[in-house]
Every structure is written in structure tokens, then in C-alpha cells.
Amino acid sequence: MQITSEKLIHTDVLIIGGGTAGCYAALTLRSLSDASVVIAEKADIRRSGCLAAGVNALNAYIIKGHTPQFYVDYAKKDAAGIVREDLLLTMSEGLNKVTKKLEDLGLVILKDEQGEYVARGTRNIKINGENIKTILADAVKKLDDVQVINHLNITDYIVRDNTIAGALGFDIRTGTAYEIRAKAVLCATGGASGLYRPNNPGFSRHKMWYCPFNTGAGYAMGIRAGAEMTTFEMRFIALRCKDTIAPIGTIAQGVGAKQINARGEVYEQKYGLTTSQRLYGTVRETLDGNGPCYLRTEGITPAQDESLLKAYLNMAPSQTLKWIESGKLPSQQNVEIEGTEPYVVGGHTASGYWVDTNRQTTIRHLYAAGDVAGGCPQKYVTGALVEGEIAAKDMVRQ
Incomplete structure (x- = not known):
């Protein structure tokens, strides 16, 4: 310039x-x-x-x-x-x-x-x-x-x-x-x-x-x-919702959603619950042929559905829009997750x-x-x- x-x-x-x-x-x-x-x-x-x-x-x-x-x-x-x-x-x-x-x-x-x-x-x-x-x-x-x-x-x-x-x-x-x-x-x-x-x-x-x-x-x-x-x-390296890169804590902590693999198995306890362990477990399950991995939201209550939709509008509206566009609320479909690229x-x-x-x-x-x-x-x-x-x-x- x-x-x-x-x-x-x-x-x-x-x-x-x-x-x-x-x-x-x-x-x-x-x-x-x-x-x-x-x-x-x-x-x-x-x-x-x-x-x-x-x-x-x-x-x-x-x-x-x-x-x-x-x-x-x-x-x-x-x-x-x-x-x-x-x-x-x-x-x-x-x-x-x-x-x-x-x-x-x-x-x-x-x-x-x-x-x-x-x-x-x-x-x-x-x-x-x-x-x-x-x-x-x-x-x-x-x-x-x-x-x-x-x-x-x-x-x-x-x-x-x-x-x-x-x-x-x-x-x-x-x-x-x-x-x-x-x-x-x-x-x-x-x-x-x-x-x-x-x-x-x-x-x-x-x-x-x-x-x-x-x-x-x-x-x-x-x-x-x-x-x-x-x-x-x-x-x-953040563990995030696939495609939208929205944070997963709102789902994992907000409604107690567990991390599961494509077989429906809860794997988070297998690897540990620290931030890096949650990420590593997701990567490991995928490499072992058990992916994709998800947060299990199927079956949550209508009140929890509404809470998640509102919560993401305050921070990552693309996730709420994805749910609306798909025609399925969180209670009707699990949320796929993946790691991001590294950051300093x-x-x-x-x-x-x-x-x-x-x-x-x-x-x-x-x-x-x-x-x-x-x-x-x-x-x-x-x-x-x-x-x-x-x-x-x-x-x-x-």
C-alpha cells in the first residue's frame, strides 16, 4: 500500500x-x-x-x-x-x-x-x-x-x-x-x-x-x-460440528450428548474426557473404520431442541440453519463431529x-x-x- x-x-x-x-x-x-x-x-x-x-x-x-x-x-x-x-x-x-x-x-x-x-x-x-x-x-x-x-x-x-x-x-x-x-x-x-x-x-x-x-x-x-x-x-485442534464448525460444548454439556461412533457405541470414556482426548478418540475411531462420529442427540426433549436452536443463534447460526434446512431437529438426527486444522x-x-x-x-x-x-x-x-x-x-x- x-x-x-x-x-x-x-x-x-x-x-x-x-x-x-x-x-x-x-x-x-x-x-x-x-x-x-x-x-x-x-x-x-x-x-x-x-x-x-x-x-x-x-x-x-x-x-x-x-x-x-x-x-x-x-x-x-x-x-x-x-x-x-x-x-x-x-x-x-x-x-x-x-x-x-x-x-x-x-x-x-x-x-x-x-x-x-x-x-x-x-x-x-x-x-x-x-x-x-x-x-x-x-x-x-x-x-x-x-x-x-x-x-x-x-x-x-x-x-x-x-x-x-x-x-x-x-x-x-x-x-x-x-x-x-x-x-x-x-x-x-x-x-x-x-x-x-x-x-x-x-x-x-x-x-x-x-x-x-x-x-x-x-x-x-x-x-x-x-x-x-x-x-x-x-x-x-478444535472438535466441532461437521461442516458448520460450530462448537460442540453447547450440545455435549447443554443436553449431555455422548460421543458415539457409526456403530452407535459410546467411545468417549474409552479414550478420556480432556479436550485433546475427546479429539483423539474421534480421530482414532475414524481411522479404525468406526466413523463417522457423532454427538448423540436423537431422543432429546422438545424443550432441549428449542434450547439448542436458540443457543446456536447466539454464536454459530449456521448450525441452526443446517437443522432447519434439513427439516430435522436435533432430536431427530445425531450431530456429526470432526476435528479442525491446528491453530496457535x-x-x-x-x-x-x-x-x-x-x-x-x-x-x-x-x-x-x-x-x-x-x-x-x-x-x-x-x-x-x-x-x-x-x-x-x-x-x-x-
């Missing part, structure tokens, strides 16, 4: 990426200080990042009767011990607080007759989250001294003596080059998709689990600047920047939160919010 003009901006804090962690970091900064903030978002902050299409559950929450350590133990077991327990604990301790903040901002969280959040399993709660990203973006836009620059693609850090001084980028529409000088920088970009050939060929190549526009740019900037990274070999994403695995418990990287005053922060898998939406909050609080203390 041809550079058409140049702009120099000075700010106290630069946040790269207006997604989950970036928005919440800005909210935290302005609630605790008068620091000026610039958010550089390469898309549009109202519908950017992993929350763009919405979600139907918050997958990281401390359910009544459990503790933050319970969540740490779960994530550690699920990742075969390849975690930073200090990061998991500091993240887990803030999950319920940020959830309440989301509700205060307008997120609809489902409640039972006693007024308690409706749990989905032992770590999740149900929400109506189609508009979760717009809720965060609108809250940010109401803040004083926070400048959101949409369509600004940051490409390089400015680093002097291993201390961050700002970043460089360009407007993807006008070609304007930006130099943003800042006392502290938070990298809150997405992970990396598109590194491996997607399952769906041809015109459906964009049908992938993770946002195709999350290219790993945040990782690349850190590597080029000399920041220490961690656990990039820990890639995430710190929200589900431990890959990303090496950070301390304040989410500061090995470059002074450069922070990382959400999908780009390593060592802390299974953070999901609320965990990314917490990491943005943790980083912001440390910036205020500096």
Missing part, C-alpha cells in the same frame, strides 16, 4: 487490538486513572475479534461450591500439566468479578428461579451473548480521553533499550502511516489462524473455527522485537508471549493479554477480560 500521509500521536497507553482484552483494559485504565488511551483496531471495534459473532456461554466461571483453584486444576489436567499455575490462579481469581461487570454493562445472563446464574456444567454459565462485543465497544466509546482508531493495522513496535516506546502502523483504507508514542503498550491482538490448510476446500476455505483475520501479527511483532515467547508447539491461540492453549503475573512481557512496559498471552490456557472470554484488567492495573502502578 502506498503511504499517503503521516500522523504522530502521543498517548499514555496504546492498546493494540480492540477485542475482548483490549476493551476491558481500557475500561479498567479509565476507572483507576486519568491516563490517556489509544486503541488501534484493524477492523471496527463494534464487531471485531473472537466475540464478533457472539457467544452463548461464558466458559470460564467459578460456579457456587467451587474455588479458583478448582479451575486451575481443571485447566492443568486438560493441558497435561503444560501451564503456568501462577497465571491460571491470578486469572481464575478475577473471573466472577468481570462477569458481574459484563452483566452491569447490559449482558443478559440466564438465571434460575432463585436468581442464580444458570450453570452449564461445572465451569460455565449460559448467556444471551449475540451482542456481547457491541456491549463492550459501546462502553469503551463512552470513556473520556480514549481514542479508538478503526482500520489501523499495527505492524511494528518501537523499542529502545528493551523498553517499549510505542508502535508503527498504517490505515488499511487511506494508507496513512501512524507513529504512536506511548509510555506503555498492551498487545491484545488475536492468535494465529490460516497456518494450516483448512478442512473445508475451495470457496469454503473461510469456514474455520477461529477468526480467519486473526493472523498472528501480535506474535510476529513480539518475535521481531525480541520478546520471549513460549509453548508455540502447543497448537489447538493462547486462549485455549499455553502459546504466546511469556509474561509475569502482571502480564508484562520481557520487554519493559509491553504487556500481553488474551489470545497472545502464553502460559494460561482455557481462559476463554472472561479470562481474557481478567488479563486485560490485570495488565491495566499494573500500568497504573508503574
